[in-house]
Amino acid sequence: MALWALVSAVGLAVDDRVLVGAPIWAKPFKFFVSFAAYGLTLAWMLAQTTWGRRTGWWAGNVVVLTSLVEMVIITGQVIRGKRSHFNAETPFDASLYTVMGLTIVVLWAATLVIAALLLRTRLADRATAWAIRGGVLIALVGAGLGFLMAQPTAEQRAAGNLDTADVIGAHSVGVPDGGPAMALTGWSTTGGDLRIPHFVGMHALQLIPLFLIALVLLAPRIARLGDARVRLRLIRVATAGYAGLVALTTWQALRGQPLVHPDAPTLMAAGVLLPAVAAGVWAALRTAPEPESVRTKTEPASDSKEFTA
Structure with a gap:
């Protein structure tokens, strides 16, 4: 590839x-x-x-x-x-x-x-297990959203004669494919685009584990991140927030709304999601670091009879 x-x-x-x-x-x-x-x-x-x-x-x-x-x-x-x-x-x-x-x-x-x-x-590390499982499950949902594009659009159904149509299905919702689009991605700027939640969802497979890798790399510099419990909670927050983002972009696309022109309901939903994620991150970082384990040393016994069978 x-x-x-x-x-x-x-x-x-x-x-x-x-x-x-x-x-x-x-x-x-x-x-x-x-x-x-x-x-x-x-x-x-x-x-x-x-x-x-x-x-x-x-x-x-x-x-x-x-x-x-x-x-x-x-x-x-x-x-x-x-x-x-x-x-x-x-x-x-x-x-x-x-x-x-x-x-x-x-x-x-x-x-x-x-x-x-x-x-x-x-897996021994719970944060790694959560990142892998969360990433692959959200990716499955994102991949599944691609099947929505294969269905005839409302305009195609209204026109009828699907048996003789040249095109059945579309990326865009509410507008024809091939209209004004964002640079690089090609996502529609005049209507909804189901490629957006499809893309966002599928790449949870990489982004959530990469977020964990970033936490591990930063751990030597940021003491809080050296705590396995903090990393686990941050991964849980990131996974939940990512799932919310997939749901939000799907809802926006299905309503025929371009990503770059959100309406009031979309902004309100984003206004709930972002503070919730921020609050989750703050709560995760407030977790007290685990105390260092204390190894107890046993002194040799002075009476050899204690070791006599």
């Missing part, structure tokens, strides 16, 4: 074709980078399992195979100058999109198996 991301980057530089309002190689580049991070993180998580390792090996290989099939189709459609997602223009395009849908379902199921193995694995 990392190698193909470099190839896609070259495509961005030398191929000036545009598809649905974006450079044609932008989608494969983002998908290759995302799959590289996804695979690397799952590999690290599988290395932590102590139960069902053979099952985890098979599940990991299913993730590899299905992600490769997905990217071969996406890249092939780019070479043809066609959309990969939502494309029902010809029977061949529709068949490719159906295969993509099936591979993503299988990939999601394989990740669910890995999540089940991680839930059963006992």
Whole structure:
């Protein structure tokens, strides 16, 4: 995936074709980078399992195979100058999109198996266990949100004739795909965009464990973070706050509202979530450091009879 991301980057530089309002190689580049991070993180998580390792090996290989099939189709459609997602223009395009849908379902199921193995694995450090489990469970939810994009939009249903439509499903809510968008991400600036909660949710897989790694690295400089209880509470707060962010961005997108133009209800919800997370962080940091363990030394007995059987 990392190698193909470099190839896609070259495509961005030398191929000036545009598809649905974006450079044609932008989608494969983002998908290759995302799959590289996804695979690397799952590999690290599988290395932590102590139960069902053979099952985890098979599940990991299913993730590899299905992600490769997905990217071969996406890249092939780019070479043809066609959309990969939502494309029902010809029977061949529709068949490719159906295969993509099936591979993503299988990939999601394989990740669910890995999540089940991680839930059963006992890790010595509770903060690490919480970060891994929280990250993979939120990522599963985020991946599942992608299925919402495959459904016909309200406008497509209203138009009817879905059997003969060229496009079925969309990233955007309330506006057509390919309209004004944010730089780099391509997320809509005029309507809702389901790619936002999908992206935010899936990358919990990396961001929550990375947050724990940052806490561990800062522990020698910040005494509070040297306390395992403080790190555990901070990870719990971060996980809950991250889940709240996924819920908030999903709610915002489904209401057809762009990320950069939140309305009053969205701002009110954010105004509840942020102080709640801040309060949780403050409470976690107030935890008193654990006292250092005192090793008791037993003096040798003066009477040898005490050791006589």
